Amino acid sequence: MKPLYILLLIVAYFSVLIFISYITGKSADNKTFFRANNSSPWYLVAFGMIGASLSGVTFISVPGWVEDQSMSYFQMVLGYVIGYAVIGLVLLPLYYKLNLTSIYTYLQDRFGNYSYKTGASFFLLSRTIGAAFRLFLVANVLQIILFDNYGIPFWTTVSITILLIWLYTFKGGIKTIVWTDTLQTLFMLIAVGVCIYTISDEMQIDNLFTYVSDSNFSKTFFFDDINAGNYFWKQFLAGAFIAVVMTGLDQDMMQKNLTCRNLKDAQKNMFWFTIVLVIVNFFFLALGVLLTDYAQQNGIDAHKDQLFPIIATKGSLGLATALFFLLGLIAAAYSSADSALTSLTTSFSIDILEIDKKKDKKLQEKTRKKIHIAFSFILVATILIFKYFIADASVIAKIFTFAGYTYGPLLGLYTFGMFTKLNTKDKLVPLICIISPILTYFISYYSKEKLGFDFGFFVLVLNGFLTFVGLYLFKRK
16 A cells, blocks of 8 residues: 555545534633533434544454454453443442532542542553553554655654644544544444455455354353453453443543533433444454454464554555555544543643632633643653553553553542542552552462462452552541
């Protein structure tokens, strides 16, 4: 595929996003940037959240995971359903009742200022790392298939990537993202559909569902080995908790929900989002089965995160497949990254600097814009650091593993706050939330090395439990 075609696709794509930003950013202020004036239609939020939840990581890594793990990832997807039900029935009513802009304000009301700052700080760390991982993946692909041909270095690719996000989010913020995410989700789903169709046609597959069910890679449920990382109950429960913390306790994802007109609309959004997300994840895994078989039948030496990009762009599936793959990849990546940049700006502005308490509206807006630019530079720097450390395992595994250590304290804090009437020593909360992930790492490491028991993604639950215990041990009478 000629680099010129890729360049024209990217230019056209971002021209559309910037046009949407121009329309939605008219007369925008901080209320628009943070809450979209509470005017977002719930169905747009629900559809757009699909792309933000999946991201470029899912687009690339889930299909590549099938070769090693078959369709075991679907066990986690089923766990997500339980987690999203908790969000819709427990967390959303709380957030709407308190009329929150930042969800971490709850921790201040419940425990105190130290807990509030700790929760927000863990989110800022988690989301910065997570967004950087996702953007690193896409920047790497664009570097290989486009920018290397023009002699453009990787740091320039990354800088251009972040600049484009900043351009269409700096004014309208979350209001712009609700609309751009809807468009980007549509592009991503069309891309997956086209890729499944073309590869099925190439392999002369008449019935996709029959082919997948008969495949050696179609095994979904693993009950045999309790010590294995893909044991059903580990992945199912981990999926439930991951959904709660990475969506329900995540400012990025909840900020979109809080732009709905009321609680009822937000709950409808969560209900339909859950159903569609399960279906979409199944098709990603089915695509993984097709790609793995296609690679083996055609002698293509591509595995994990390289599997989908190499087959789509350098195989015999045609120019249309390559272009739709790139369109889907870019859409999936940016639908996650743009909201991450906005939510990081929101959390730092509200939770750390507390600009909403300042009376000068112009100063509030000026400060918010500076923070937005600062986090753009932080993301660039973080991606460049990752360039030298990510090399082997699937990116999705790294993100979920990291999330288990950084979101675990949030899980413990909210569980303790919502399901007990106890209080804790607020000044000790930062220490508890730092020690818990460290203990989790050592317990997980020695459990696997000495006992042969792999916690896998279940480290999130262990981390949350240790945080809960720490808060209880230092409860305030």
